[in-house]
Structures are given as C-alpha cells and as structure tokens.
Amino acid sequence: MPTLAQGQPDKSGPEPHRHRQTAESFGVDPERYDRARPPYPQALVDRIVAASPGRHVLDVGAGTGIEARQFQAAGCTVLGVEPDERMAAFARRSRIEVEVSRFEDWQPAGRQFDAVIAGTAWHWVDPVAGAAKAAQALRPGGRLAPFHHVPQLPAELIAALAEALQRVAPDSPFNPGLLKGSALDAYQPLFAKIADGIRQTGQFSEPEQWHFTWERTYSREEWLDQLPTFGGLTQLPADKIADVLDNAGTAIDKLCGHATMPYTSVVITSTRSHTT
Numbered sequence: 534m535p536t537l538a539q540g541q542p543d544k545s546g547p548e549p550h551r552h553r554q555t556a557e558s559f560g561v562d563p564e565r566y567d568r569a570r571p572p573y574p575q576a577l578v579d580r581i582v583a584a585s586p587g588r589h590v591l592d593v594g595a596g597t598g599i600e601a602r603q604f605q606a607a608g609c610t611v612l613g614v615e616p617d618e619r620m621a622a623f624a625r626r627s628r629i630e631v632e633v634s635r636f637e638d639w640q641p642a643g644r645q646f647d648a649v650i651a652g653t654a655w656h657w658v659d660p661v662a663g664a665a666k667a668a669q670a671l672r673p674g675g676r677l678a679p680f681h682h683v684p685q686l687p688a689e690l691i692a693a694l695a696e697a698l699q700r701v702a703p704d705s706p707f708n709p710g711l712l713k714g715s716a717l718d719a720y721q722p723l724f725a726k727i728a729d730g731i732r733q734t735g736q737f738s739e740p741e742q743w744h745f746t747w748e749r750t751y752s753r754e755e756w757l758d759q760l761p762t763f764g765g766l767t768q769l770p771a772d773k774i775a776d777v778l779d780n781a782g783t784a785i786d787k788l789c790g791h792a793t794m795p796y797t798s799v800v801i802t803s804t805r806s807h808t809t
Contacts, residue, residue, distance in 0.1 A: 561767050563623035566598035567699025569759035573652060577680060577798050578603050584802075585676045587647035592638045593663070593679070598624035604650070605629070612646075613640050637662045645672040655679030655801075656723055659729025668736040672807040677737060679727065680800040685716045687792055690756075692775065693784035694728040701773040702765075717797050727801045737803035745800075748792040754783045 578600075582588065588609040592601045595613025597620055604611050605758055613631035615621040619665065621631040637656050649667040651658070667677045686694075728740040751759070757778050760766065766774060785792050 534773045556690075563620050564763045566620070566756065567599060567623060569755070570597075570599055570653075571682065571749060571763055571796075572603055573600055573680065573682075573748050574798055575603075576663075577743070577745045577800060580743060581648060581650065581676065581678045581680075581800065581802070583609050584678075584715070585648040586674045589645075589647045591646040591667075591670055593649060593651040593667075594627065594657060594744045595631055595714050596620045596652070596654065598627050598629040598631075600650065600652035600726055602627055606636065608686050612644075617736075636666055639666065641666075641670040644670065646670050646675060646786050647672060648676045648678055649747040651679035653681045655727055656681070660726050660808060662735050664731045664737070666736045668734050669804055675805045676802060677731065677805065678802040680798055681720070681724075683716050683797045683799055684722050685797075687784075687794070688713070689784045689787060689790060690781060690792060693780040694773045697777040697780035698765075701776050702769055706790055717799075720799070724799060724801055731801070731803050736806050738806065740801055740803040743800040743802060745798040746795065746799070748793060748795045751785075752790055753782060753790050754791055756785060757782055 554745055582604070588607075590604050590609045590611045592604070592611050592613045595601050596617075597614045598613065601613050601642075603612045611629060613621070614634055614636050615624065615631050616633065616635045618633050621633050624631050634719065640756075649671055651656055655663065664677065671677065724742065731737050731740045760778060760781055761774050766777065769777070
C-alpha cells in the first residue's frame with residue numbers, strides 16, 4: 534500500500550516520492566514481499582494489454598516481479614526498472630530482465646515500449662519527471678498505466694495499527710488513520726497528483742481512472758506476514774515491528790481470526806501523443 538503522509542494532505546497533494554529511504558527499503562525481505570503481496574486482477578492486466586499498441590512493456594518499480602510475471606503470462610515481453618538491487622535479484626530468478634536504477638535517472642537508450650506500467654510503485658516516482666521519462670520510452674500511441682491496490686481495512690485493524698504506530702513510531706510516514714472511512718477517497722489526492730504530473734508533460738491524452746474491485750480474506754498468519762512489507766514499517770527495528778504485529782494480531786483475533794478486505798485496484802492511464 535502506498536505510504537500516506539502524516540496528517541491531512543495539503544493542497545498540493547501527497548509527495549511520497551520524497552521519502553527516498555522508505556522508497557528503497559522494500560528489499561529488506563524480498564521473499565516475504567513476493568510471498569505476501571497480492572497479485573493484480575487478471576481483468577486489469579487484460580485491459581491494459583488490449584488498450585496498448587503492442588506487447589513490449591516497461592515495468593517501473595518492478596520489485597520482485599509480481600506484476601511482471603502476470604504481464605509475461607499474458608504474452609508480453611517485460612523489462613523491469615527497479616532501484617533496489619535486492620528486489621531486482623529476486624525478480625531475475627523468474628527470468629525477468631531488470632535494470633537497476635531510479636526511474637527518473639534511467640535512460641531508454643533509443644528503446645521504445647508499447648506500455649509503461651507500475652504496480653503500486655508510481656507514488657515513489659516524481660510525478661512530473663516520471664511521466665516525462667515515460668513519454669521518452671513510449672512509442673506514439675503507447676500507454677502509460679501505473680496502478681495501485683487500495684485495500685479497505687476493517688476499522689478495528691486500522692485502529693490497532695494507528696495505536697501501535699503512534700506508540701512505537703510516531704514519525705512514521707505510514708499513517709493508517711487516514712484510511713478511516715473510504716480508503717478510495719483517501720487515495721484520491723495521491724491519484725490526482727499522478728494525473729497532474731502526466732498533464733504537465735503536455736505529451737499525453739487526458740488521464741482517466743479504471744477501477745477493478747475484488748476482495749480477499751486473510752488468515753491471521755497471512756495478514757501478519759504481509760504487514761511488515763508496508764512502507765514505513767520496513768525500516769522499523771524488530772522489537773517495534775513485533776509490537777505492531779501483536780496489536781494487529783489481537784485485532785484479527787477479535788474478528789474471529791480472519792479479515793476480509795475489499796480491494797479496488799486503480800489504474801491511472803493515458804496514451805502518448807502522436808506529436809510532441
């Protein structure tokens with residue numbers, strides 16, 4: 534899940550890409566990340582592939598290769614760009630080609646792609662510089678399509694996480710309290726920032742959102758396995774993570790040992806103009 538800044542976002546919207554330590558901390562346990570993070574709805578993958586002019590895909594913030602493997606299975610050739618060598622090394626185990634770089638610094642070197650995607654990672658990219666880089670990498674008519682999972686956590690779990698983090702890491706950029714009410718509404722300032730970055734390049738069509746709804750029921754063990762992979766928790770020492778997990782586990786116990794979470798997977802998408 535994207536890290537949402539502490540407090541209510543200001544008028545300019547959230548800027549998690551400035552939290553570079555958090556952005557590049559997920560490789561602390563790539564095996565857990567790959568095991569615990571959910572894949573994306575097949576309908577999302579299929580729609581992006583169908584709406585792109587071809588099947589040559591650039592995956593920004595490829596991580597361990599979760600979405601890259603899905604696009605490969607859909608018949609695409611995928612190149613990943615990932616700033617963390619540990620995550621890139623894990624992705625390469627499944628025969629995904631990955632170049633290690635921050636996307637803003639990466640060079641297409643004359644290569645062109647039919648789609649630029651990012652699975653729950655575009656918020657770690659500067660929204661304007663990233664969109665401009667995507668425009669360089671995309672062929673005319675190519676599709677920019679970063680997407681994010683938006684989970685609707687149970688209120689009991691939000692409260693438990695917020696209480697634990699306020700106690701053990703009050704300065705953490707991960708603030709589950711912002712997810713009270715509609716999680717989708719809470720994420721809209723982030724999505725608006727992404728869309729504004731695309732507009733500012735002047736090289737894309739008007740951005741739109743595609744929504745894909747689904748749900749997953751987590752056992753206590755599954756949810757506690759995923760929780761340490763969230764931004765803002767990846768950098769906590771073991772004793773503080775244990776405290777957060779204890780609070781979360783108690784909340785799940787009160788939910789009869791499992792938690793069903795509705796998800797909306799949101800694509801912010803636009804096509805590369807045929808003229809520059």
